Amino acid sequence: MKLSKENISQIDNALFKKFGVFYYDVRLEIVDHLASELEQMEGDFEEISPVFLNNKSDFIKETNLQLNNAxxxxxxxxxxxxxxxxxxxxxxxxxxxxxxxxxxxxxxxxxxxxxxxxxxxxxxxxxxxxxxxxxxxxxxxxxxxxxxxxxxxxxxxxxxxxxxxxxxxxxxxxxxxxxxxxxxxxxxxxxxxxxxxxxxxxxxxxx
Structure with a gap:
C-alpha cells in the first residue's frame, strides 16, 4: 500500500484527536512507525487504517508516554x-x-x-x-x-x-x-x- 500525503495527514490527525498525542515531535515519531507498517499491508487505506490504529492503541499510548518522558x-x-x-x-x-x-x-x-x-x-x-x-x-x-x-x-x-x-x-x-x-x-x-x-x-x- 502506497501512502499519500493526505493519508499521512489523516494518521497525524487521528493521533492528535483520538489518541491525545499532543506534541508534534512525538507524533512524527509515531506516524513514521505506523506508516512504515501500513505500507507493508495490502488493501484500501480508508478501510484498513481505522482497524489498524485501534489495534495499535496500546503501542501508541506506550510510545507517547515514553517519548514524553524522554x-x-x-x-x-x-x-x-x-x-x-x-x-x-x-x-x-x-x-x-x-x-x-x-x-x-x-x-x-x-x-x-x-x-x-x-x-x-x-x-x-x-x-x-x-x-x-x-x-x-x-x-x-x-x-x-x-x-x-x-x-x-x-x-x-x-x-x-x-x-x-x-x-x-x-x-x-x-x-x-x-x-x-x-x-x-x-x-x-x-x-x-x-x-x-x-x-x-x-x-x-x-x-
Whole structure:
C-alpha cells in the first residue's frame, strides 16, 4: 500500500484527536512507525487504517508516554548540565566582575534601582516565545518541562531572593544576583542551541 500525503495527514490527525498525542515531535515519531507498517499491508487505506490504529492503541499510548518522558528527562539534563558547565562558570565570573565594579562606582542603591529586576526582564522575550510554542499546533515534548523548570528557578528570584539581596551585604548580594543573571543569559543559549541541536540530531527513543 502506497501512502499519500493526505493519508499521512489523516494518521497525524487521528493521533492528535483520538489518541491525545499532543506534541508534534512525538507524533512524527509515531506516524513514521505506523506508516512504515501500513505500507507493508495490502488493501484500501480508508478501510484498513481505522482497524489498524485501534489495534495499535496500546503501542501508541506506550510510545507517547515514553517519548514524553524522554523529552522531559532531556530538558532537565540540558538545564543542569549547562548550569554546571565551564561556560556558565565563566559567564558567572564576568557578571560578578561587572556587577561588583558597577556597585563600586554607583553604589548598591543605584544598582538595585536599575538592575535588580533584570534577571526577570531579560528572559521575558524567550519566555513569550516558548509560551507561544507550548500552545501552538507544533508544540514539542521538551518545551513545557524546559520552560517550566527554568522559569520556576527564575521565579524564586522574584519571590524570594530579590528580597534577600536587598538586605544582604554586597558579597552575598553580588553572588546571588549574578547566578540568576547568568541563568537569564544562558536561557537563550540553552534553548536555541543545546535543546534544538539535540532533537535535530538524536532520536528520542535512543535516550
Amino acid at each position: 523529552g522531559s528527562r532531556w530538558s532537565k539534563i540540558v538545564l543542569f548540565k549547562n548550569i554546571f558547565s565551564i561556560k556558565y562558570l565563566l559567564t558567572f565570573i564576568v557578571v560578578v566582575f561587572f556587577s561588583y565594579n558597577l556597585i563600586s562606582l554607583k553604589g548598591k542603591e543605584w544598582f538595585l534601582e536599575y538592575f535588580d529586576f533584570m534577571p526577570i526582564i531579560l528572559p521575558a522575550p524567550i519566555s513569550i516565545f516558548l509560551l507561544y510554542e507550548i500552545f501552538s499546533s507544533k508544540r514539542k515534548s521538551y518545551i513545557l518541562p524546559f520552560a517550566g523548570i527554568t522559569n520556576t528557578i527564575l521565579m524564586t528570584y522574584l519571590f524570594i531572593f530579590i528580597h534577600i539581596i536587598r538586605k544582604a551585604d554586597v558579597f552575598y548580594f553580588v553572588g546571588i544576583f549574578s547566578f540568576f543573571m547568568t541563568l537569564a543569559l544562558a536561557y537563550y543559549y540553552m534553548y536555541f542551541f543545546s535543546v534544538r541541536q539535540h532533537f535535530k540530531e538524536n532520536n528520542l527513543l535512543k535516550l
